[in-house]
Amino acid sequence: MSTREKMPQKVEALYRAVQELIEEGADINRIKVADITERAGIGKGTAYEYFPNKEELISSAMLYHMNIIYREIGKEIRKRKNLEESIYFMLGAMDERIGQRDCFLKCVHILTDSGEISKKLRRKIEEQKEHADWQEDFIRQMIELGRQTGEISLKLPEDYMYLAIASKLVGYAIYITDNGKNCNNTEMQKLICESLLREFTGGI
């Protein structure tokens, strides 16, 4: 079900239904085919006209949404003129849109899950990386941006920088998901952004 072909209407409805269910906090491994088709407003059997089984249906839907989100984020990152702004954009986006933030955490979660659906999703992502000429990766984009603007001056290994950014983003997502917070989000964002920049510049 490539994203290039125009997607059948029913598949779109199924994908949307999966997204909604997950956003509403449903447990991926407990989602029923009946839940999805009912939500999509189509017959149960119809799902099987497009997907061979539940795992394929759900993981396809997730890959689809992950690709959209990645592409959207990538587009936004490209609009920012330096690393600092792109970091604030990412942190701000998590604040604003609960769905987006949850989805981000959910992605992290799913990618470390050991259920069948997650295994399939990981395999799909690998395949996509191999066959697609280019795989959107907003963290690499951020690093590239920082290099161009000179915000990254130290000779740090790419892997390390990737880890530094990714872990801070996940950390912030978890932070704002938790309720008890003693300091406000704006301050936290400032601290995170400054620490990352200082680390990459080598500045005080």
Add this chain to the structure above:
Amino acid sequence: MSTREKMPQKVEALYRAVQELIEEGADINRIKVADITERAGIGKGTAYEYFPNKEELISSAMLYHMNIIYREIGKEIRKRKNLEESIYFMLGAMDERIGQRDCFLKCVHILTDSGEISKKLRRKIEEQKEHADWQEDFIRQMIELGRQTGEISLKLPEDYMYLAIASKLVGYAIYITDNGKNCNNTEMQKLICESLLREFTGGI
């Protein structure tokens, strides 16, 4: 099933069985009661003499093991004489013991899961925090240690430091779990530790 009372032998067997199964990569949401009791070498019905249902059994077992691990880590941290050493200890521990590292990631994973078992586990942890006079928390220990030795000189909010340390640890765990690595683990450890210390000291 408080950890204060001496635990019945059967419960111990059940807890150990759950741990083994999870360490072997079983999907928490797919573990069957029969798997657990068989591994524990007891009758299926016996599990229900001690726990009202599967969720309670598994989440209790997980809380139990998490407490043990937390306590062990806490004990080790207390042996280190400064924050730097405690960070290297944590990173090194993940390298050495695959089980431990996986378990660490697994805990993170489970705590962000939306299945029934995870919900229960989170509730249990909350309750424990409220009712227990003291909750072991090795990251807070590390922060405290850094304050005492002067490695933490800046007036950073505790929450932020917590997030900074935790996210770096998780990041490293994910990093070494992935296969393709361009720089060796020792260098990565050094980078992580230095960046954390520099951030907290304000030093160059």
Add this chain to the structure above:
Amino acid sequence: MSTREKMPQKVEALYRAVQELIEEGADINRIKVADITERAGIGKGTAYEYFPNKEELISSAMLYHMNIIYREIGKEIRKRKNLEESIYFMLGAMDERIGQRDCFLKCVHILTDSGEISKKLRRKIEEQKEHADWQEDFIRQMIELGRQTGEISLKLPEDYMYLAIASKLVGYAIYITDNGKNCNNTEMQKLICESLLREFTGGI
């Protein structure tokens, strides 16, 4: 769908598809409508333009093919000049054409089946016997031939002779379908033919 009317092209395609599938060893009770229409190269819905349901479709196809085979065999029998030759022809035909032999066994099988399709087929055959002015029946032909040539001299009941010939034919079909044979087919054919002739003549 009488054989007198010229059969619509689609029906012919459907009948042929059913025959092919059965010859390929498909289980009658497991054949899917989709299999048939796909093989016939027509749309699934089209089958329902000509037949009210699956059972009617398959049993009609089978009746059609059985009639053709019966007629062909009947034509061949008429070419033989005595019972002996007609028996050898039947036995030889089974040896030569696996399809034919399998089909023969399949017919026997289906006629003793308790599935819906078989019930319908049997009913159809009954109706055909009643309404058609003449029903092709090669075994009766063989008996008639034997009477004319004098190879049947004893006053045996027709039913008995029918049974004697039919059971020997089925027996031979089963025999050559099995692999482990200690005596060659030619000898077996000779034994079968001689025993039948001796039985009907009363000769030694």
Add this chain to the structure above:
Amino acid sequence: MSTREKMPQKVEALYRAVQELIEEGADINRIKVADITERAGIGKGTAYEYFPNKEELISSAMLYHMNIIYREIGKEIRKRKNLEESIYFMLGAMDERIGQRDCFLKCVHILTDSGEISKKLRRKIEEQKEHADWQEDFIRQMIELGRQTGEISLKLPEDYMYLAIASKLVGYAIYITDNGKNCNNTEMQKLICESLLREFTGGI
């Protein structure tokens, strides 16, 4: 599920249920697990405590009953003092016990079926033949008996005699199953028996 071990009560109930359903004319390929367990008076899940799937359940039940019938027939054959009596016994048994006769035809039918259950049953019978020290086969018994009493004097190949007896028995079973009969069963039995004996003796 060897016949040597004492069979669990539930398995016995399941086997009996399968037998009853088949005797009542149920289509083997259409029997539902729910039908069987309901008839057996046990829960649906219980069937799966003893058998991995429906096919295994039904084919096991059938093998079990076939073995019983074969053994019973074998025992009776051993009581007869010559081939003639054993033939009359077989023919008479089919007349008397509709169930038995139907079962006989059913066995023939199933053994030529292409459904999953039949395939499994055939495989089971093969295995039984290989592993069991001795496989009951009443037709071979009949031939042996005929040899001992001298009723079989000609040097006919065993395979041919087997075929001759089997096909006559099947033929008679089919004959009495059909309704329209012009001659009575007793006469038919006499004809069948005499023809077999004459054939094997070479007598007139």
Add this chain to the structure above:
DNA sequence: AATGAATGAGGATTCATTCAT
């Protein structure tokens, strides 16, 4: 007339939980 997308009733199988022993 022909199609095939859509449907949903139906059936096999799983597994948490119970309860008689």
Add this chain to the structure above:
DNA sequence: TATGAATGAATCCTCATTCAT
């Protein structure tokens, strides 16, 4: 107290049939 045989609700998936185009 410990057991594990028995249960049946729950759920995936199939496929005959319909009907809008």
